[in-house]
Amino acid sequence: MPQAVVGRLMRWTRWQLHFWRMTWHAAPWLTAVGVLLVVLRGVGVWLTIYASGRLVQQLGDRSGDVWVWLALLGMGIALEPLAAAWLESVVAGIQERFSRQQVLLVADAALAPHGIEHLENPEKAARFSDIEDYLRGMFGVNAMNAVWSVIGYGSIGVAGFVAVAQWSWWAALIALVAYRATAVTWTAYLDVLLRDLVEDGSLGRRQADYLRSLPLERAGGKEIRLFGLTPWILRRYHEVWAAAFVGIWQRRSKALRPALAGSVAAMVLLAACYVWAGRDAWSGTMSAATLVVVMQGLVQLAGLGPLGDYNVQAIRARFYENEIRELRTSYGLPPTLHDDPDSTAVVPATGAVAVDFTDVGFTYPSRAEPVFTGLDLHVPAGQSVAIVGVNGVGKSTLIKLLCGLYPADHGTVRVDGRDPATDEAARRKVATIFQEFVRYHLTLRENVALPLLAANAGAEPAADAAGDPTPAADRALHAAAGADVLGRVGGDWDTILEPGYDGGTELSGGQWQRVAIARALLAVDAGAGVLVLDEPTAALDVRAEAEIFSRFLEVTRGVTTILVSHRLSSVRHADRIVVLGPEGVVQDGSHDELLNSGGAYAEMFRLQASRFEKASGDDEFVEVSS
Template sequence: MTETPETPAGAEQRSGLAALAARLRDRDEWKFFAVLPRAHRGLAVAWWALILVRGALPALFAVTTGLLVDAIGDGTSLTGPLCAAGTVFVLLRMLVPLHSQVGVALGERLSCLLHDLLVETTTAPGGIAHLESRELADELAGARDFDQGTVGPPMAISVGLIAGGLVEAAVGAGQVIVLAAYTWWAPLLVGGAWLATHWLLKESSFWDRNTGEVLDAQRRSDYTYKLAVDAPAAKELRIFGLGDWTVARFAAARRRLVELRWQTTKLQQRPLRWTILVLVAANGVTLWSLARDAASGAVGTGEVVVFAQAAVGASAIAFGGLNWALPPAAGSVAAVLGLRESMAEAGRLGGTGELPAGEAPRDGIRFREVGFSYPNDDRPVLDGLDLTIEAGTSLAVVGLNGAGKTTLVKLLCGLYEPTSGTIEVDGTALGELDLPSWRRRLTAVFQDFNRYELPLRDNVAPLGAPDEVVEAALTDAGAADLADLDTVLAPGYDGGRDLSGGQWQRVAVARALCAVRQGAGVVVLDEPTAQLDVRGEAEIFDRILTATKGCTTVLISHRFSTVQHADRICVLADGRVAELGTHDELMAANGRYRQMFDLQASRFEEEPDGIAG
């Protein structure tokens, strides 16, 4: 059988349909409805089924009412029409609370799904550039609004409001179909008039939340809210009397969001006048025609009742709740889905990552002419850095603020990739190693370490370790008698307790030392003892050096009493190695290191209590 070749017109039509389908898939509303089955398939099916049933019932009630009127006029039995009308009426009332519960449950499931997607979005990329980007931070603040109620109702409420809007649309469509039984032009005229309200008043529901002004107000609102409710800020807010200041700034940011939405979505007088004119004309013509035909006997009493109800009921199609409830909810879903792509791209690391790290480093780590600039910032933080860290030795890195010390650590941990040059581990580029296996060989204590609201055991070994290993790590960190391993380190839990800053710092050190006992061979210490006094710092660093003997250790610190214990010291300046050697060698060279050391030593002489630094 010979196939008929496709005509150019047919190909063009198919291409046009494909383009239309693509545009529909790109719309936020499409993404919202498409994600509902992912939240819960059964609830989504029930939600849609109830929309259709509730949408059809008012039209059916109008028909049964007309049958009842005819029965009364004809003197026939009222049992059938009354039972039919009563059944429809009961269903109309009963399905409303049922649909409400289904909507709340589906909204909560959708909220859980969006939270899951956001957590996956922020944690999945190998790097952290996506979390340090202001632009993406703004997008994340906007995406998280689906449960905060700043620019729209929480999702559990929004899904119910959207269902109500869809039910109204279905009700209006059903009434228009009934009206077609009267005359062909009535549904076109009345239905078209009510549909026109969506076009005439569309500006009243559109709000672009991705503008810089809106995102800035959102960010300020979120920030001041956290200041008010988070414990770390509570002390200063009270000491400096900033309670009212915080409330005022939060209220101002929220008012700004309301004002921005109002200025964007306020109804314009001209579209409103046109809307009223179109609706009065369309409904007036239809009802006048129906009254004329009723007076002439062309339609019966029952039919007049049915068609009049249908003409009035068609108003459910009008611009209403769906238009203001759906855009923020759909926008939130689209923002979450879009954020996955943008964050994955920003946080992606380009290395192939196929080679296992094994027992690396056996020989050492080499920064070979490494340059680095942060995204959207042309200023180089590292500029031709050339540095070798021999395996099994300790290296301290010092320098003024902004010299690139923490950036060096981020690159070593594989949180960013060099803009130029390479980092080599035993002669192999770091980007060619399997990143998870490299990170298993590496442990770190950062200045801004995490404080997990978990038992002490899980704070030291979040992924698990034998109790004897956890206890040994705590002993190595000088925290053997800190608390029972089952004690939750947060005061808000039964039996929970908080720790001082220095105690928390020892827990963070114990976490790193626990990883060493489980096989980590590279130890990164970025200001690991910033919350300890000088004596405590010297004591804990001696403990670290003892516990990490044989490991490759990189220490970032401003305190030279600690730095001088390292095997070698590197002074960074302008993104390069300015000086490199032992403490004695650098002191003898009388260069940058000597100047910084003498400056800090003079401060200790002025403060004999030893609390400077």
């Protein structure tokens, strides 16, 4: 056998074994019942064939067992559809559990690396989204239906095979080869059709889809009508579509040839079997009873033949289950879900902790230019530090390294003496609110109290008021100047912060930022020792940001805090200000020290101040409206 065929056979076996192992893992009892029902479908068909043969024989002999075989025939006829109907409801249960398992396995893989490189890398991210699209699409949702239909019909085919083999093993084998040949070649053809029609993401197809959808869009549709572009768009769509279809037609006709050849060969082989059986019956070497059995057997053997979309979908089901396994293996994860004892462990609150960057070098995997070549920064426990610097100098990158989202190429990053890139306990000491913080579609209480809820996720839920995070959330929200958020939801902590839900509501950008800051404050209660704000207030005006930052510094006194902002007036109250330049830390000191020393900071401050003017009776700067 050629090596390629052996390779395909081995891969097919590996996929099958893995698929059934995961099905069993998701729903062991239902799978066992499903297998029993599949067997019953085959038994029902076999009984129908066998009993009808015996009945014909008894009728011919005029012997006395006619009623017995008639009853058995009736049982056989009833058994197959009944088992098929029960199987359908069992398969629905298996699908539900199987889908849940798949979704959890993929989510677990996405969360496995602490870093986010795999979500930023286009190739790795595409792999996740391809699997996600499949799981959400109609093929993923109907996978079990296809797979169990194929094995259900397969069981009927086996019954047909047994019936024909009673007369001639050779005939049974020839018919089997004929049906399998058509199944394999037609499935390959349908696979090409499906890929081209549903899954093809080629540039031409995407352009054609875009042009087709343009007149249907509200914004685009308006302009298209105003400019009278409809005829041009339709003609362009037709051209792009026709060009995109050239390749599709070529692939189709290439795949159609073996499918047609397979069908013709199968027809010849099957015709030979029928002729053979007819000849034996005609010559008297085969009884009428056997002829009845063989003819039915040949018909039912088609269950092992082509089943159209079921075959194609069943292949996809196994392919994607295997993709999930390979994805997990690439992140060092086992095929099934594992209990991570670390992930729910409560981090003891040890108070403020120190942060150390020593001779850190870092280059993004997708870039040639390093962001840092030898960065040194030491923040003692309890100090508040502001990181400032021009756009692109590496402020956010520094925070990502601190959170362990990327490992340093050389040098060391330490939080409380531990490496956040590898040590979960160090990572959980850092609570960060990024500019693009998450606006969870959860209740206000959950949005604020998430750090507490996550820290207690492993513990038994407390039945009394002691387990209620609302008082802590309320304190944090007030400390973050978010009293108006409570007013917005009418004091109801159970309001979902998304208008798409019943009774849900939307917050303004500023209100969301206060919720995020309250969340950061609660992280301290949950064990964090360093608080980081990476410009979450950038959308606010200067005065509002300055107010939030000084309030934040006030309520976090004694906690190690790192603030990143472009606005120097916002961070001037930090204990220490660090100016980053392309060569690393270029200035380091308090606001007054840096202003007096007359370096980059003083220059930046002067530049910003020239765009501001002092508000009367206020020592902060406000933007001059132009």
